[in-house]
Amino acid sequence: xxxxxxxxxxxxxxxxxxxxxxxxxxxxxxxxxxxxxxxxxxxxxxxxxxxxxxxxxxxxxxxxxxxxxxxxxxxxxxxxxxxxxxxxxxxxxxxxxxxxxxxxxxxxxxxxxxxxxxxxxxxxxxxxxxxxxxxxxxxxxxxxxxxxxxxxxxxxxxxxxxxxxxxx
Numbered sequence: 150x151x152x153x154x155x156x157x158x159x160x161x162x163x164x165x166x167x168x169x170x171x172x173x174x175x176x177x178x179x180x181x182x183x184x185x186x187x188x189x190x191x192x193x194x195x196x197x198x199x200x201x202x203x204x205x206x207x208x209x210x211x212x213x214x215x216x217x218x219x220x221x222x223x224x225x226x227x228x229x230x231x232x233x234x235x236x237x238x239x240x241x242x243x244x245x246x247x248x249x250x251x252x253x254x255x256x257x258x259x260x261x262x263x264x265x266x267x268x269x270x271x272x273x274x275x276x277x278x279x280x281x282x283x284x285x286x287x288x289x290x291x292x293x294x295x296x297x298x299x300x301x302x303x304x305x306x307x308x309x310x311x312x313x314x315x316x317x
Contacts, residue, residue: 163267164190164247167232167239172207175268180209184275186266191245195224195271196264204256204263209271211264212256214240225264227252240264 162168172178177186186196186209196211204210214225223243230239230251240249249270256263 160189160269163269164188164249167230167248168267169250170208170267170269175208177209177266177268177271177273178207179203180273182273182275183277184273185215186211186271187274188242188245188247188249189270189272190247191242192272193224193242193244194274195242195249196266198273198276202257204265206263206265208250208265209268210256211266212260212262214264225249240266 159168159170163170180198180201183198185194186198186201187194195214197215200211200213200215202210202212214223216222216224226241226243226246227238228241230237237251237253240252241247242249247270248267250264250266253263253265254261
């Protein structure tokens with residue numbers, strides 16, 4: 150089984166079966182690049198890197214989700230989760246219901262919350278005019294994505310995630 154199939158299996162397990170990846174194994178637990186973290190299942194904007202912090206837990210952690218800019222609606226839903234002989238609060242994507250992780254009341258100010266996510270459940274869309282996955286064509290217009298510096302077809306959110314993983 151190739152690495153792409155393993156990644157797809159892990160993303161499916163985490164987002165659709167409410168699975169959890171092992172601590173310190175996901176690609177974003179120590180990520181420092183600026184950008185928006187999007188749902189790996191539906192590409193909805195969920196978290197901003199400005200709200201990311203190092204909690205020491207081994208999973209990407211955020212103080213708060215972003216909000217849908219046009220409507221002001223929450224983009225992350227929360228519900229009680231009593232699986233695995235413990236009580237936690239599960240977080241899911243409001244748009245598609247994909248499992249993201251859990252939220253705990255032990256985060257830093259200003260919210261006091263720690264949204265602890267599976268890397269397999271999110272995709273980083275880097276901020277900046279010339280990121281590896283959101284490049285501009287030579288004329289400055291939004292165009293085809295660059296893969297290894299060469300123009301190629303526009304990539305889906307999941308495909309960008311796979312390219313990002315292969316570059317690491």
